[in-house]
Amino acid sequence: MSTRTVIRGGLVLTAADELNADVLVEDGKVVALAAHGSAWAQGWTADTTIDATGHYVLPGGVDAHTHMELPFGGTFASDTFETGTRAAAWGGTTTIVDFAVQSVGHSLREGLDTWHAKADGRCAVDYAFHMIMSDVDAGSLKEMDHLVDEGITSFKLFMAYPGVFYSDDGKILRAMQRAAGNGGLIMMHAENGIAIDVLVEQALAAGRTDPRHHGEVRKALLEAEATHRAVQLARVAGAPLYVVHVSAQEAVAELAAARDLGLDVFGETCPQYLFLSTDNLAEPDFEGAKYVCSTPLRPREHQAALWRGLRTNDLQVVSTDHCPFCFTGQKELGRGDFSKIPNGLPGVENRMDLLHQAVVDGHLSRRRWIEIACATPARMFGLYPRKGTIAPGSDADIVIYDPTARQTISAATHHMNVDYSAYEGTEVTGQVVTVLSRGETVIDRRRYTGRAGHGRFVPRATCQYLT
């Protein structure tokens, strides 16, 4: 028997439109939108009616960059797929794309199988995978083709972290050439890790061991240089390129220059670069460790370039790079040596709200909010129009959002499995009220009604954003 839900009275926001429309959901899919009060909408019968009067009706957020349970620096990111996807649901995100990891000496297949085993049966919302390539060789290059066929259509390479994830330029070029042939999208961590490691060694030798030195050695110029190099390698290979976690204004300039040449070069930034800065990294008593991530937080002056890039479409996506480590016992591994602080910040629960605050603050329009947080990540990573919009045929991943509610972000009230909030005390306007995932209510008027195992693996098509 089919189940039907009607969402009445809300303002439906998509990247394309703002519609005063009711939404009919049947068997997990959106089947129709019709104007409030229209004879058609009034005739809809349903098992469940949701009153969205005075609220926005949004496509569920798509967070294209998370690291649940990532092994890093001798520990693991503290959110499991269960806790992390539950927190995502609380924050209005209904799809995550996490990074499966190939370890050195192992195949892509082994890494992917490990990630499927971590996630299978545990997720509250739908999920997909990118593949981190740590060992580019003839075997893994060939495996890329098979992964694309299985819906793993994007591959992250690192110009940073020598000895762990790092690939040299030759390996990067080969992977890009392969992607050019099989439709895969190369995602780049663009920082010159070889040069950074020299600066790390020199800083530690000189006794500069505090968290703020993490930001100082990972220089903006070394992000910009790597971004430039990645663009040129992608050009040589004839492959599109997506640069992850862009934080430096000089790196935005490299992307803008590439896009001015008409290249298929894309950029993502994250809430931490838009809302936090090196002032946080410099907090006393080792508190700055809470803000250690790579690329690092930058001086506040860089934020204007990021907002501008989001407005001009030189940056297309805001993802979180959600990679939480508890302050106690995890971040503390780096007391006395900033290079031992596990890199990463929590944020999967906060992204939609922080970006709504950016709407309130005048940085973004409402439609641009939906575009960078829902529609474009879905298109970029081959999930559209199943995810990222509200249209007949789409999955009924829908958020009822109160644009006037006020809340204060805090570890005391968040649902991520981490003992601090990077945004502690930040007041934002706007709050998720109810969330549907494929038509099932997973958050009901701010009560969790979902379950581990509801979320399914979603195989992805190739990039749908190419010009």
Ligand code: DUC
């Ligand atoms: N950056 C982080 O901050 N954490 C995990 C990996 C990365 O590239």
Ligand code: ZN
């Ligand atoms: Zn990275």
Ligand code: ZN
């Ligand atoms: Zn990451």
